[in-house]
Amino acid sequence: MSTTPLRPHGWLLAAILLGLLLAAPRFLDPYQLSVLTLALWFAYVGQAWNLMMGFAGQLSLGHALYVGLGGYAAAALYVHFGVGPWFGMLLAVAVAAVVGAVIGALGFRFGVRGVYFALLTIAFAEFTRIAFDHWDWLGGSGGLFLPVVHEASNDLWTLRGEPALYYYVMLAMTVLALLLVSVLLRSRLGYYWLAVREDQDAAAAAGVNVFRTKLSAVVLSGAMTAPGGVIFAFMHNNLFPEEIFSMARSIEIIIPPIVGGLGTLFGPIVGAFILTPFGEAVSLALDQAGLSLPGLKQFLYGLALMVIIIWMPHGIWPWLARRLGLFGRPGHGGGGEKAP
Amino acid sequence: MTDALLTVERVTKNFRGLRAVAEVSLTVPEGRVVALVGPNGAGKTTLFNLIAGVFPPDAGHIQLAGRRLNGLRPDQVCAAGIGRTFQMVRPFLDLSVEDNVLVGALLRSRHTATARQRARVVLEPLGLAPLANRTARSLTLLERKRLELARALATEPRLLLLDEVLAGLRPGELQPLLDLLQRFNRDAGLTILLVEHVMRAVMALSDQVVVLDHGEKIADGAPHDVIADPRVIECYLGTEQPTAPTRS
Numbered sequence: 040m041s042t043t044p045l046r047p048h049g050w051l052l053a054a055i056l057l058g059l060l061l062a063a064p065r066f067l068d069p070y071q072l073s074v075l076t077l078a079l080w081f082a083y084v085g086q087a088w089n090l091m092m093g094f095a096g097q098l099s100l101g102h103a104l105y106v107g108l109g110g111y112a113a114a115a116l117y118v119h120f121g122v123g124p125w126f127g128m129l130l131a132v133a134v135a136a137v138v139g140a141v142i143g144a145l146g147f148r149f150g151v152r153g154v155y156f157a158l159l160t161i162a163f164a165e166f167t168r169i170a171f172d173h174w175d176w177l178g179g180s181g182g183l184f185l186p187v188v189h190e191a192s193n194d195l196w197t198l199r200g201e202p203a204l205y206y207y208v209m210l211a212m213t214v215l216a217l218l219l220v221s222v223l224l225r226s227r228l229g230y231y232w233l234a235v236r237e238d239q240d241a242a243a244a245a246g247v248n249v250f251r252t253k254l255s256a257v258v259l260s261g262a263m264t265a266p267g268g269v270i271f272a273f274m275h276n277n278l279f280p281e282e283i284f285s286m287a288r289s290i291e292i293i294i295p296p297i298v299g300g301l302g303t304l305f306g307p308i309v310g311a312f313i314l315t316p317f318g319e320a321v322s323l324a325l326d327q328a329g330l331s332l333p334g335l336k337q338f339l340y341g342l343a344l345m346v347i348i349i350w351m352p353h354g355i356w357p358w359l360a361r362r363l364g365l366f367g368r369p370g371h372g373g374g375g376e377k378a379p
Numbered sequence: 380m381t382d383a384l385l386t387v388e389r390v391t392k393n394f395r396g397l398r399a400v401a402e403v404s405l406t407v408p409e410g411r412v413v414a415l416v417g418p419n420g421a422g423k424t425t426l427f428n429l430i431a432g433v434f435p436p437d438a439g440h441i442q443l444a445g446r447r448l449n450g451l452r453p454d455q456v457c458a459a460g461i462g463r464t465f466q467m468v469r470p471f472l473d474l475s476v477e478d479n480v481l482v483g484a485l486l487r488s489r490h491t492a493t494a495r496q497r498a499r500v501v502l503e504p505l506g507l508a509p510l511a512n513r514t515a516r517s518l519t520l521l522e523r524k525r526l527e528l529a530r531a532l533a534t535e536p537r538l539l540l541l542d543e544v545l546a547g548l549r550p551g552e553l554q555p556l557l558d559l560l561q562r563f564n565r566d567a568g569l570t571i572l573l574v575e576h577v578m579r580a581v582m583a584l585s586d587q588v589v590v591l592d593h594g595e596k597i598a599d600g601a602p603h604d605v606i607a608d609p610r611v612i613e614c615y616l617g618t619e620q621p622t623a624p625t626r627s
């Protein structure tokens with residue numbers, strides 16, 4: 040089984056959590072809601088990255104590329120042609136898919152594997168960042184700004200409104216991404232991803248077209264990431280190449296799924312919901328304590344990551360799921376879920 | 380005479396000056412078991428890799444039932460009807476036993492439900508059904524070898540390439556696997572080309588034995604004729620006796 044079925048009380052827990060998330064805007068203040076929205080954003084993008092690394096075993100260290108391309112594609116349509124974000128989403132997905140295909144085709148056709156493939160993903164993100172720095176039509180290094188229109192009410196169609204609107208959009212996207220990946224994992228392609236992740240030569244000997252399988256993972260992962268960039272653009276109303284395409288963002292994207300549980304469906308979500316509030320809490324605590332040592336926040340954050348990774352080398356989710364007895368067969372993570 | 384299922388014609392492979400396989404020709408008739416033997420480093424695994432499409436031959440032709448295999452990728456060779464096992468077993472460690480075999484079964488049936496049923500059918504005779512939900516990582520070497528076999532069988536091959544599936548097994552573990560291979564050949568009509576050091580297995584299973592030494596074919600014929608061949612005895616002297624039972 041691609042993913043071992045949840046036990047009834049697992050479903051109940053999931054339903055309660057979803058209910059809480061749906062009701063959250065009613066009892067959270069705007070700041071808390073923004074943190075939760077950010078957590079959902081990382082859960083979503085982490086899910087997209089996890090598809091490629093966690094399930095197909097292809098390491099990307101340049102996923103900021105797809106975030107940036109998605110954001111810029113939709114923002115450019117909006118700023119220059121007045122085209123709304125949902126059409127922008129289509130272009131964003133298409134652009135990211137094509138770029139993912141180019142990277143994958145280049146890398147996999149020439150047998151670039153493992154860390155060398157990861158280097159290629161970094162190179163593409165960096166080239167793109169530099170190119171966008173000099174692309175005046177998109178604002179260059181000075182940034183691209185989306186006109187802020189104050190609407191009387193929330194408008195889902197133009198993605199203009201209160202923080203709660205973005206929160207609900209991110210929640211819907213995170214749930215959809217989870218469903219999409221779980222369906223894919225039960226398909227032939229999903230099993231082929233796992234096989235290639237485990238041993239690509241053995242997979243080939245069992246009839247798996249390795250090139251196509253890896254390529255599809257990169258394309259789908261990139262295409263899934265791009266809408267995260269679109270939401271980012273419309274939520275913040277500005278895009279800077281230095282920031283959106285940055286290596287730091289690429290790293291930030293991959294930490295929640297790793298900490299939550301690489302190659303598990305719920306890992307990216309659990310990771311994002313633990314790390315994002317934690318990061319914010321550390322900032323707040325340091326502010327209140329009047330400590331403003333540069334790098335102290337990063338240091339504490341890094342320390343926490345080390346503790347989690349040493350304590351739970353397979354991530355928080357596999358450990359948590361076992362503790363809560365969420366899956367049918369104890370001690371067996373199932374195919375899709377990497378065994379602890 | 381039976382039709383040749385696999386035809387290997389004057390196939391050569393060099394590794395940076397080393398002639399690993401030198402103008403080797405052989406045929407595997409449909410429904411037969413052919414054994415490929417020879418000392419370590421003779422080029423047996425390399426010949427398997429050439430047939431399986433891991434790398435192309437420098438020269439020569441390989442055909443399956445008249446279809447040219449040269450230039451095909453491993454997955455295309457598999458789809459053409461050749462299943463293989465690896466000398467060093469390569470299970471998908473973090474997948475369940477059933478999912479390992481499912482991957483093979485997905486070649487012929489694209490729907491996971493049908494492929495899963497097919498996988499269960501394959502697991503049964505190999506005695507792996509009770510282990511279906513265990514991860515491959517938790518299996519013993521013997522179980523992993525059977526899993527390797529199951530995954531290859533799940534692709535519904537016409538020809539099975541077995542690279543030392545019996546090596547490393549204890550004498551008691553040998554016979555059941557040997558019987559199983561015999562059953563696959565006799566009952567299911569599966570054609571088998573196997574590399575094997577265990578001479579007892581070679582003599583019991585095969586209809587024909589091909590001997591490689593330093594990349595060259597030095598003998599080819601009925602098992603008893605081949606092991607009586609002076610050239611074969613000579614090439615084994617100092618390395619191992621072909622008539623010796625299991626090497627330790």
Ligand SMILES: Nc1ncnc2c1ncn2[C@@H]1O[C@H](COP(=O)(O)OP(=O)(O)O)[C@@H](O)[C@H]1O
Binds near residue numbers: 394421426
């Ligand atoms: N991929 C490879 N690259 C370089 N040399 C190789 C490779 N594979 C095999 N060889 C060499 O080719 C020769 C034949 O090896 P192999 O086919 O593994 O022999 P056997 O399976 O009969 O023991 C050996 O000398 C081995 O070192």
Ligand SMILES: [Mg+2]
Binds near residue numbers: 423424425
């Ligand atoms: Mg060998």
